[in-house]
Amino acid sequence: MRTVRLAVAVLLCSLLGVAGVATVAGAPPPTQLCGVCGDGLAGERGIDGSTEPGTLDIYVDDAGDSHWQARVPITDSAAERYRTNTSALEAAVDDAWTRYHGAEGDVHSVETALENETVVVNYTVDDVARRGVGETWLVDYFAVGTSNTRYVVAADRVTIHTPEGTAVTNRPSRASVDGNAATWTQGGGFDRQTYVTYGSAGVLGTASGYATIALEVGPTALDHGIRGGVVPGILIGLVGVTIGRSDWGSAAVDAATLERLIVAVGSVGAVGFLVIGAVSTDAGLAPGAVVLASLGVGYALLGCTARRLGSRLETRGLIGLSALATIVAAGTTLLFAGPPVYAFPLCFGLATALCLPIGHASERGRRPVGPIAVAALTPVAAIAAVAPVSVFGYGPTLYGLLLLPWVATVTAFGYPLALLGRRLAIGLD
Incomplete structure (x- = not known):
């Protein structure tokens, strides 16, 4: 009888372990934060002729909307080709968009430009931040709730810039904070429940920031x-x-x-x-x-x-x-x-x-x-x-x-x- 109970217990634990593995295996592909970043020369998805994955800067305005700017370095020959053929540049950017990216479905007003040997892609995303406690604002765009979304930093770095005159008042996971900017680097990871609070600097601002997060997730x-x-x-x-x-x-x-x-x-x-x-x-x-x-x-x-x-x-x-x-x-x-x-x-x-x-x-x-x-x-x-x-x-x-x-x-x-x-x-x- 004791052997039977032990066998049942082992079976149950095994089933739970298999369920856990299946959960990971059934998760969707990683979601890139930058839609067009990637090293095209290395065979990865990216702008044709790119030499590095590029960078992504997200600028939040006073209304909680945002301007996203991706900058991807390219070779001299690719720059010359795109400089003389703007249609080829637009086609290369359109083809570079990864299927799963951070602003999927919310991208507006895409503009493409060439600055020397760098392709610059600008677009807007609305409602990435909202008011919190007091004068604090909360960037909750990257908090995915119960979704199985998994973020990956494909760019060399991703930086969220809060409005001028404000400061980031919390310490987002795996990010470095400098004034009004929070930065994640490639390989450093990006938490799927990322919150960034910003407002006045100082102890009161920090307390309001964490109070905002507590009221949000509590x-x-x-x-x-x-x-x-x-x-x-x-x-x-x-x-x-x-x-x-x-x-x-x-x-x-x-x-x-x-x-x-x-x-x-x-x-x-x-x-x-x-x-x-x-x-x-x-x-x-x-x-x-x-x-x-x-x-x-x-x-x-x-x-x-x-x-x-x-x-x-x-x-x-x-x-x-x-x-x-x-x-x-x-x-x-x-x-x-x-x-x-x-x-x-x-x-x-x-x-x-x-x-x-x-x-x-x-x-x-x-x-x-x-x-x-x-x-x-x-x-x-x-x-x-x-x-x-x-x-x-x-x-x-x-x-x-x-x-x-x-x-x-x-x-x-x-x-x-x-x-x-x-x-x-x-x-x-």
Whole structure:
């Protein structure tokens, strides 16, 4: 019977994994931000005769509309041909437009010109920005909601210029900010939920900018977090209750043995994933491997410090220690991979760490309602942090079901921590 249950569990996890792969495989082609950028000489789509991918500047005006200017360098021979034949230039630009680009369907008033050895394509796009809190404006044109759109920076750089006299008041993901300009470079990525706020410079302007973003994304994040996180949240809550009522194996091992086990597992995971991250990519450590390695660091740290400080701490102290281990894991991610700190590992890492005080409180005859409730809310927080979410267009509920393997991870790694918490509680008696 036990074998049957194990086979069913493995099958379910496999199906969820296949669904996740299918989601990625079924995503549409990347959307280029610049419609005509690309290196035509390298065989890529672009203006015939281009020597470099080019640049894109987006100038936002006082009404929230915008002027887009693409500049693509070309060879001397191509420049001479286009200079003497404007029809050939217009035909080359028309042919260069990629099928999927950032302003698809919203392009107006296209004008093409030749400046020395550079083709300049100007066009307008309406309503890229709107008013936010106070005097703040919000560029939300590149926030795609639950769409599967994936942006790619095909140009050498893409820069959004806010009106003269204003300043960019937030820090868009993967962008460098200089006054009233936010710039993304090729290879640096472009977040599919990009928001740019602008207005008056200074602390008040920055606060208004982030308040504008919060009002924009907050309701959707809360809705998707609740709808997507309810099932995995309930399951993690049940895991916490089960751990609190079960002491299977607690009499067979002592605190020192549990410490060695937890530290060994965490250390092997940390080193192993770092090695995998180093050899799996030529561009530095793979972020996903660094995140998992960071969880190993936090796990090992928690096992080591809990054993040594357990005699001085009550349940509340162990809760604080669990939070500290989670913060260290997040800090390790920032140190080796940089921002962003990934919400899923951080939140589910906290749920795992809280098994330590759950076991401690249960052994002391208390009901660990608080730690269990916080652990159960971690899937809600994880999904809310990356909202809006969608899978095959079915919304956050199906997205939440894809997180069920994380519930199994919390159970597998959390139970040894719960046993350690029980042994520490027995020691206090």
